[in-house]
Amino acid sequence: MRYASLFAYHFIYFITTGMSTFVPKFYGEIGLSDSRIGLLTSVPTLIALLVAPALASLTDRVSRKRYMLSAMLLFVAGSCLAVARATSFLPLLAVVSVYTVFSTAAQPLATTIALEYTRETHRAYGPIRLLGTVGYQAGALLVGAILSQSLNNLYPLMGAVVLVALATTFAMPNVEGHQHKRERIPLTKLFSDRHVRWLYILIFLITITSQFYISFFSKHLGDLGMDNATVSWITLLSVLAELPFLYFGDRIARWTNIWNWLLIGAIANGVRWLGLALSRSALAIILFQIPGVTVLACFEFFPALYLARRVAPELSGAAQSVLTLTTFGAAKIVGSLLGGVICEYTGIPALMAFNGAALLVGSIAIYRFTRGLIRDDTVRSLG
Secondary structure (H helix, E strand, C coil): CHHHHHHHHHHHHHHHHHHHCCHHHHHHHCCCCHHHHHHHHHHHHHHHHHHHHHHHHHHCCCCCHHHHHHHHHHHHHHHHHHHHHCCCHHHHHHHHHHHHHHHHHHHHHHHHHHHHHHHHHCCCCHHHHHHHHHHHHHHHHHHHHHCCCCCCCHHHHHHHHHHHHHHHHHHCCCCCCCCCCCCCCCHHHHHHCHHHHHHHHHHHHHHHHHHHHHHHHHHHHHHCCCCHHHHHHHHHHHCCCHHHHHHCHHHHHHHCCHHHHHHHHHHHHHHHHHHHHHCCCHHHHHHHHHHHHHHHHHHHHHHHHHHHHHCCHHHHHHHHHHHHHHHHHHHHHHHHHHHHHHHHHHCHHHHHHHHHHHHHHHHHHHHHHHHHHHHHHHHHHHC
């Protein structure tokens, strides 16, 4: 029952993630400019970063982590349902900020619960996360089917799905906070490990381009004249490669080390952004989306496994929270806010091409440095 609840939660919650890919297009439909879209994705994320240290520490101190997850989802659902009442930009910004704070914190907490439970019971985490990808696809298709003409009810639909996900948390494993009724370990202790610091730094630098893509890709497809149904099918086909990967993900992670995976992800996405910048047909876009599996693999899944092994149990929740805040927090602020401003002058395709070139050049620049990190990891494993 406990193991099954993790599958159910990831499937249902990630439906909202698939739906959220249409949020920039929704903002475009209600007449917001690229710079305002950038503000709506970056300012709430900045607020989430300011609140993050308290929430990250709290995840390791609560008596039961699933209780905290339930509370977070309640705020997420409430903010989604409140978007329809926000009739001007500032109220919309406030409501979206509440949504961003708690949705950004909820997923790493669910990841921590799943990782700790699967390690204790000697089960694979990959298939659980696979159901998340299936949910993501279902969410994209659901929007295409129900909201093909207008995205006005996008946020209320997301809120309803979050409430269903909330119901599954009551059946989740009773994973406790490892600092509950024990000595408190400060969050700063997490960054005393040089390798953990560099993991976050490299992921931040690389995923700035991914966050620009997330913030503006659906709008870019709309600019090319594609309707919501076409966008949903492109989104679905773009993530199909994730399914076999996630099923075997725990074994694939052992093929090489985390630092090589980061380089592989950077190179693959450099090629991807250059291809998308030049593509105008749906078929070409889908083909260049295939390397997108490396975003999930190299910057989310493999780092989560690495941190679960390397970081002390007392900081496990904080480590996963900081990982999410690195990609969907700090990198999102730079990618969406700065990207939105630049797009006003260059357009989306030109900035995609620049991002692709930057990743390929950056991969060459950090290659030698990552060799040293690999040697350090090898020495530690032998010791």
